[in-house]
Amino acid sequence: MGNTTSIAINQVSKKFGHGKNLVLALDDVSVEIEENEFFTLLGPSGCGKTTLLRLIAGFEHPSSGHIQLHGEEISHLPPFKRPVNTVFQSYALFPHMTVAENIGFGLTMQDKPTGEIADTINKMLQLVQMEDLRDRRTDQISGGQQQRVALARALAPRPRVLLLDEPLSALDYKLRKGMQIELKRLQHETGITFIFVTHDQEEALTMSDRVAVMNNGRILQVGSPHQIYNHPAERFVADFIGDTNFLTAELLECGEGESLLKLPSGKTVRSGQPEAAVNGTVHIAIRPEQASLTDDLIDADLQGKISNVVYSGSDTQYHIDLPDSEEFVVRMQNRGTLNVNWQAGQKIGVNIESGAVQILRN
Amino acid sequence: MNKMRRTNTFSVRKLPGFPAIAILCFAMLYAPIVVLVGYSFNAGSSLALWEGFSWHWYYAAWQNDQVQTAALLSVVVAVQASLYSTILATMAALGTTRTRPYRGQTAIYTMINQPLMVPEIVTAVALLICFAVIKQATDYRGLIYLVLAHTAFCIPFAYLPIRARLEDMDKSLETAAADLYATPWRCFKKVTLPLMWPGILAGAMLAFVISLDDVVITEFVKAPGQDTLPTYMLGQIRRAVTPEMNAISTALLAVSIIMVSLMFILSRKKSRE
Amino acid sequence: MSSSTKEKGLSDYEIAARRHELKTNLLLCTPALIILFIAASGPLFVMLLYSFLTPGDYGGVEYYASTEGWFKVFLNQDIFDDTVSLADAHLSIFWRSIRLSLLTTVTAIVLGFPTAYFIATRPLGSRNFWLFLITIPFWTNLLIRTFAIMEVIRNQGVINNLLIWIGIIDQPIQMLYTDFAIMLGMTYVYLPLMILPLYASMEKLDFSLVEAGYDLYATRLRVLLKIILPLIKPGLVAGSILVFIPSLGAYVTPRILGGGKNMMLGNLIELQFGQGRNWPLGAALSITLLLIVAIALLFYVRNVQKSAARHE
Numbered sequence: 001m002g003n004t005t006s007i008a009i010n011q012v013s014k015k016f017g018h019g020k021n022l023v024l025a026l027d028d029v030s031v032e033i034e035e036n037e038f039f040t041l042l043g044p045s046g047c048g049k050t051t052l053l054r055l056i057a058g059f060e061h062p063s064s065g066h067i068q069l070h071g072e073e074i075s076h077l078p079p080f081k082r083p084v085n086t087v088f089q090s091y092a093l094f095p096h097m098t099v100a101e102n103i104g105f106g107l108t109m110q111d112k113p114t115g116e117i118a119d120t121i122n123k124m125l126q127l128v129q130m131e132d133l134r135d136r137r138t139d140q141i142s143g144g145q146q147q148r149v150a151l152a153r154a155l156a157p158r159p160r161v162l163l164l165d166e167p168l169s170a171l172d173y174k175l176r177k178g179m180q181i182e183l184k185r186l187q188h189e190t191g192i193t194f195i196f197v198t199h200d201q202e203e204a205l206t207m208s209d210r211v212a213v214m215n216n217g218r219i220l221q222v223g224s225p226h227q228i229y230n231h232p233a234e235r236f237v238a239d240f241i242g243d244t245n246f247l248t249a250e251l252l253e254c255g256e257g258e259s260l261l262k263l264p265s266g267k268t269v270r271s272g273q274p275e276a277a278v279n280g281t282v283h284i285a286i287r288p289e290q291a292s293l294t295d296d297l298i299d300a301d302l303q304g305k306i307s308n309v310v311y312s313g314s315d316t317q318y319h320i321d322l323p324d325s326e327e328f329v330v331r332m333q334n335r336g337t338l339n340v341n342w343q344a345g346q347k348i349g350v351n352i353e354s355g356a357v358q359i360l361r362n
Numbered sequence: 363m364n365k366m367r368r369t370n371t372f373s374v375r376k377l378p379g380f381p382a383i384a385i386l387c388f389a390m391l392y393a394p395i396v397v398l399v400g401y402s403f404n405a406g407s408s409l410a411l412w413e414g415f416s417w418h419w420y421y422a423a424w425q426n427d428q429v430q431t432a433a434l435l436s437v438v439v440a441v442q443a444s445l446y447s448t449i450l451a452t453m454a455a456l457g458t459t460r461t462r463p464y465r466g467q468t469a470i471y472t473m474i475n476q477p478l479m480v481p482e483i484v485t486a487v488a489l490l491i492c493f494a495v496i497k498q499a500t501d502y503r504g505l506i507y508l509v510l511a512h513t514a515f516c517i518p519f520a521y522l523p524i525r526a527r528l529e530d531m532d533k534s535l536e537t538a539a540a541d542l543y544a545t546p547w548r549c550f551k552k553v554t555l556p557l558m559w560p561g562i563l564a565g566a567m568l569a570f571v572i573s574l575d576d577v578v579i580t581e582f583v584k585a586p587g588q589d590t591l592p593t594y595m596l597g598q599i600r601r602a603v604t605p606e607m608n609a610i611s612t613a614l615l616a617v618s619i620i621m622v623s624l625m626f627i628l629s630r631k632k633s634r635e
Numbered sequence: 636m637s638s639s640t641k642e643k644g645l646s647d648y649e650i651a652a653r654r655h656e657l658k659t660n661l662l663l664c665t666p667a668l669i670i671l672f673i674a675a676s677g678p679l680f681v682m683l684l685y686s687f688l689t690p691g692d693y694g695g696v697e698y699y700a701s702t703e704g705w706f707k708v709f710l711n712q713d714i715f716d717d718t719v720s721l722a723d724a725h726l727s728i729f730w731r732s733i734r735l736s737l738l739t740t741v742t743a744i745v746l747g748f749p750t751a752y753f754i755a756t757r758p759l760g761s762r763n764f765w766l767f768l769i770t771i772p773f774w775t776n777l778l779i780r781t782f783a784i785m786e787v788i789r790n791q792g793v794i795n796n797l798l799i800w801i802g803i804i805d806q807p808i809q810m811l812y813t814d815f816a817i818m819l820g821m822t823y824v825y826l827p828l829m830i831l832p833l834y835a836s837m838e839k840l841d842f843s844l845v846e847a848g849y850d851l852y853a854t855r856l857r858v859l860l861k862i863i864l865p866l867i868k869p870g871l872v873a874g875s876i877l878v879f880i881p882s883l884g885a886y887v888t889p890r891i892l893g894g895g896k897n898m899m900l901g902n903l904i905e906l907q908f909g910q911g912r913n914w915p916l917g918a919a920l921s922i923t924l925l926l927i928v929a930i931a932l933l934f935y936v937r938n939v940q941k942s943a944a945r946h947e
Binding site for chain 3 (some may be wrong): 388453461466513578619
Binding site (some may be wrong): 061062063064075076 | 646648649652
């Protein structure tokens, strides 16, 4: 994988409206996206991810800051002068053109020779496996097929960067799963940088090389899916992605790459180095599946009482009331007969796996 | 048994007497037109006595020089007025829809729709006054006054379907075109214009029908000898009427109904896309 | 200017883009607005000016200021002893115009309400057909439709002939050239303007509310008055305005069906520009008509705003 920067966002802010209605859609955002990367902007609706995408595409201009493509300032170029193409959430296929005409539109607008356009259309139809439907009108094909045409149309001019604005949200579950794999394959085959916008954390984790988690117009954390999931830097990130237990703990020691924490139960646990300088009481996150139940109350990291047992097929979730009225959830896989049958109301101990404790910034 | 059951069913939507009045209403709307059309085929010259079927009065109207001149003028004015008003309305619709709201937008709407709100007779005499001044000053008495007046009052009619069409259109299509390297002008030519075309056609047809049918404003604006079909008919109605008038009316009705039906089909097409 | 935009925190490019958009919009609207100004709104101002001039001997005006035109709208000055009295002829025409327009509106409601209800309760498939039947007359020539009515109610027309043939009457009833004829004609030509907005609001009517009414022991009449009527009031008001305003300014219908005697405002205005040769009076009458229309429109707009506020 190349490590040249493809898109560099530098201190970009975007405001909408004014006076009382002023909305800060993007608040001083900076991020670098590498060439050949499958980069995902993840966040709840209204977090600014689509705005950032529209700024890169050129549909909006930043209120301040810079956007560079391969070192070249593009923030004030109109969209038709940027070698960047978009797959729209609604697909935005031209209803008065055929599938082939839609795919060839960008090349026609670039005044490419007719022969080259025809070749590219054929190649694209092949790439998305739509050769049979080339002369259909776009309202005569299914949603999944429209999705493929939208992809082919955006890829045909060979953009430096492909922007995808929640392209899978209109598809049903099975099609979406298929398209996730398909998109990954296309990105691999074309070698184009993909910037993908989604609010679906599972989608983000399965497809991306790197993920940026956004909220309230800010990027909270950028990292690989593994980093984001296992080492969330902030409470919002930990909460938004997967299920998490939040606890407070006292930071005893903070050494090179390792720190020692004292849990409310009085037990100490080890964890990685905190991202920011903190001392005293800190917030920590522990994933439910990185803890386990034990009948050994004395040596357990935490003690409590089971308040609820929720069975969900492959695993079981145990809700545990801790002494200071906090709730802690433990998820354990069901392994047939090996499973011990813990009941609600029972006193229980919780063991935390090594490396499961994550110190949060806030 | 069956009957019993029917009387026992209580229909929530039914209100007694309403269907009867409705049918009466439809009959009232169409009966006079049916009578009018019917007598246009009367062989005799009476509007009371039926003397058999004949195309005679259509032939007579066709042969009548005054009718020919008036019909030609009607078409000339309606074609020009609908063409100009549609172009102007298309531009205005592009400038008032799908944009960030701006100051003065309401004023523009009011101005465009003003011919719909002011009674025609008021506009007519106001134009009479204005054009009298201009005619006196320039001594030019051509068709331009009629065309100008018709263009103005056709603008709101052309504007309505075009605006409706534009507001229905998905704005992301133009965004997609711009994203795919289309300059604003090519985006307009390749995407916006083809998509709004049904609305433009509907607007043009509406404007054509409205111009073709106008009596009041034409009556006050026309110079002597500039009779359109409706003003010619208005002049004739006071005299002894023959089925020739019915024949002319039927022909005009046919044109309107064809145009309106086409328009209906065009606007149907819109909702399907 | 620059300080206020700075406050919004927009970049120069954003400001430029907005300015460009605004400029394009205004530029696109300008040609239509120019034509509308020349041939629709502008002349109204010229007419206002003319209402304050002196009438010329053979039509037109003399360019001397005078309020006589306005004076004569409602008042009369005796030629011999200068006594001022109300202009009975004008007043009766104003009264006829308003009376006939109101009557037309009421008749249109009586006929249009059940018709709109009938269409709105048809199955979806046939609804468009019935609607189309209403729309067709709406878009066809008003003159021709008036002419058709005239043929039907003439002394030798279909109705009289039919009644004589049946034997109900032996002399034709004089219907043409009466106030009744004008009202009938206006109801006929403007009826679609009542039905269409009524239908539009009935189509949106939620019939489960009607069911709830019946469920709560309301009779048919009470459901109609207490549930349906309040819910479709916006359509009723819109339809009434759409019928009332053109009726008030009607010119062709009273001219053909009213004959020379039964004038309405439109005909009185025309008279001043024809035989009357009193352009300033004609202009003043036109503006008076315009003011009445404006009041009716204002009433409508307020009504709409009120119901819009209620629904928020």
